[in-house]
Amino acid sequence: xxxxxxxxxxxxxxNVGKSTLTNDILGEKIAIMSNKPQTTRNKIHAIYNTxxxxxxxxxxxxxxxxxxxxxxxxxxxxxxxxNEVDVVVFMVDESTEIGPGDKFILESLREVKTPVxxxxxxxxxxxxxxxxxxxxxxxxxxxxxxxxGISAVQNKNVEALLNKIIDLLxxxxxxxxxxxxxxxxxxxxxxxxxREKILHYIDDxxxxxxxxxxxxxxxxxxxxxxxxxxxxxxxxxxxxGIIIGKSGRKLKGIxxxxxxxxxxxxxxxxxxxxxxxVREGWRDDESMLKGFxxxx
Numbered sequence: 001x002x003x004x005x006x007x008x009x010x011x012x013x014x015n016v017g018k019s020t021l022t023n024d025i026l027g028e029k030i031a032i033m034s035n036k037p038q039t040t041r042n043k044i045h046a047i048y049n050t051x052x053x054x055x056x057x058x059x060x061x062x063x064x065x066x067x068x069x070x071x072x073x074x075x076x077x078x079x080x081x082x083n084e085v086d087v088v089v090f091m092v093d094e095s096t097e098i099g100p101g102d103k104f105i106l107e108s109l110r111e112v113k114t115p116v117x118x119x120x121x122x123x124x125x126x127x128x129x130x131x132x133x134x135x136x137x138x139x140x141x142x143x144x145x146x147x148x149g150i151s152a153v154q155n156k157n158v159e160a161l162l163n164k165i166i167d168l169l170x171x172x173x174x175x176x177x178x179x180x181x182x183x184x185x186x187x188x189x190x191x192x193x194x195r196e197k198i199l200h201y202i203d204d205x206x207x208x209x210x211x212x213x214x215x216x217x218x219x220x221x222x223x224x225x226x227x228x229x230x231x232x233x234x235x236x237x238x239x240x241g242i243i244i245g246k247s248g249r250k251l252k253g254i255x256x257x258x259x260x261x262x263x264x265x266x267x268x269x270x271x272x273x274x275x276x277x278v279r280e281g282w283r284d285d286e287s288m289l290k291g292f293x294x295x296x
Contacts, residue, residue, distance in 0.1 A: 002171045003052060003053065003054075003171065003172070003173065003174070004052065004053040004054075004166055004169040004170065004171055004172060005053060005054040005055075005056075005169065005170075005172040005173060005174060005175050006055065006056070006085070006086035006087065006169040006170055006172065007056045007058060007084070007085040007086055007087075008055055008056065008057050008058065008085055008086065008087045008088075008089060008165055008169075009057075009058040009082065009084075009085045009087075009088055009089070010022065010057060010058065010089045010091060011082070011088065011089070011090055011091070011105060012090060012091035012092060012102075012105065013092070013093075013099075013101040013102060013105070015093075016091045016092060016093045016121055017091060017093065017121040017122065017152045017153070018091055020152040020153060021091065021119075021121070021150070021152040021158070022046050022057055024152050024153075024155055024158055025046070025048055025057065025158065025162065026046050026047075026048060026057075026181055045057070045058055045182055045183045045184065046058075046181065046182055047176050047180055047181050047182060047183070048162070048181075049174075049178045050162075050166070052166070053166045053169060054174050054175060054176065054178070055162070055165060055166065055169065056175065056176070058085065082108065082109070082112045082114060083112060083113065083114060085114055086114065086115075086168065086169050086170060087114065087115050087116075087117065087165050087168045087169065088109065088112065088114050088115065088116045088117070089116075089117050089119055089161070089165070090105060090106075090109065090116055090117070090118050090119065090144070091119045091121050092118065092119070092120055092121065092134075092138075093120075093121050093122050094120070094121070094122040094123070094125040094126050094130075096126075096130050096133065096134060098137055098138075106141060109141075109143055109144075110143055112143070115145045115168045116143060116144050116145055116146075117144075117145065117146045117147075117148060117161070117164060117165065117168075118138045118141075118144045118146065118147045118148070119148055119149075119150050119161060120134055120135070120138070120147065120148070120149045120150070121150055121151065121152055122151060122152075122153070123149040123150060123151050123156065123157075124151045124153070124154055124156065126149075131149055135147050135149070145168075146164055148160065148161055148164065186217070186265070186266065187214045187217055189265060190214055190217065190228060190230070190262055190265070191212040191213065191214050191230065192212075193258055193261045193262055193265070194212045194230055194232070194254070194258045194274070195210065195211070195212045196261075197253075197254045197257045197258045197261075198210050198212075198232065198243065198254055200257070201250055201253055201254050201257075202242060202243060202250070209234055209235040209236070209239060209282075209283060210232060210233065210234050210239075210243070211232075211233045211282065212230055212231070212232055212233070213230060213231045213233060214228065214229075214230050215229045215230060215231055215275075216228065216229040217229075219268075220271075224268055224269055225268065225269045225270070225271055226266055226268050226269070226270050226271070227270075227271045227273075228262070228270060228271070228272045228273070229272075229273045229275070230272070230273070230274055230275070231274075231275045231276070231277055232254075232274060232275065232276045232277070233276075233277055233278075233279050233282060234276065234277075234278055234279075235278070235279070235280055235281065235282060235283070236278065236280065237278050239278070240276050240277075240278050243276050244276055251274055251276065254274065255272055255274045258272060258274075259272045
């Protein structure tokens with residue numbers, strides 16, 4: 001069989017398991033995960049290599065109705081990939097009815113010429129009857145080429161999904177070195193790890209108004225230690241207090257949990273300093289969005 005390579009975008013509503021699937025396929029933590037919606041903000045390229053193929057997955061932000069310029073950027077990031085890739089994987093969850101968010105995405109896919117695989121995630125939460133009902137509903141859309149059930153958390157049918165994706169890829173050369181699993185710079189992944197920990201430690205709407213800037217990341221002279229200084233940016237003074245927590249406990253927890261993941265990523269000891277600053281309205285400020293990497 002000739003070698004195959006190509007790009008695959010994973011789209012869907014927020015919180016349906018796109019990042020979980022990406023990490024499961026790679027066997028590495030590339031995309032951050034949280035039980036809160038709109039966790040992923042940028043397109044993330046994850047590179048999967050097998051003997052006969054290289055698949056470049058694009059994990060996109062969840063498609064939702066935007067409430068600010070950051071939201072508009074996230075939706076644009078997700079939808080602009082549809083005609084630029086070789087395969088589209090549209091993920092839905094175990095919801096037994098096709099909701100307005102999924103219907104919006106279905107309408108976006110109607111004019112797409114790219115092959116579409118509909119992946120029903122979390123099938124471990126569905127009865128066979130409920131799965132069949134969902135399968136039948138989505139099979140009625142003529143532009144969906146295949147409907148498959150998976151469980152990203154339990155790694156169920158993920159290999160079958162991968163095989164179907166590879167079947168649909170064009171023949172082509174290896175596009176990235178075979179030991180490369182992402183094209184994201186380490187600084188970007190480090191900032192995303194810190195943001196993930198904020199999502200875990202902080203409740204309600206505050207995490208959606210948070211960004212992370214890496215101010216400094218440098219190996220200490222003569223020692224196996226990487227010094228990292230990062231700023232957590234929030235929108236309100238009250239949010240700053242919540243992130244820091246009583247006697248600084250929340251911030252310490254975020255820092256400790258982040259440092260452990262960053263050390264695993266970099267294979268080195270890490271000294272991590274975290275600061276919290278208030279920048280009101282940054283999600284609607286074009287220059288700030290560009291500074292945080294959320295604008296071209």
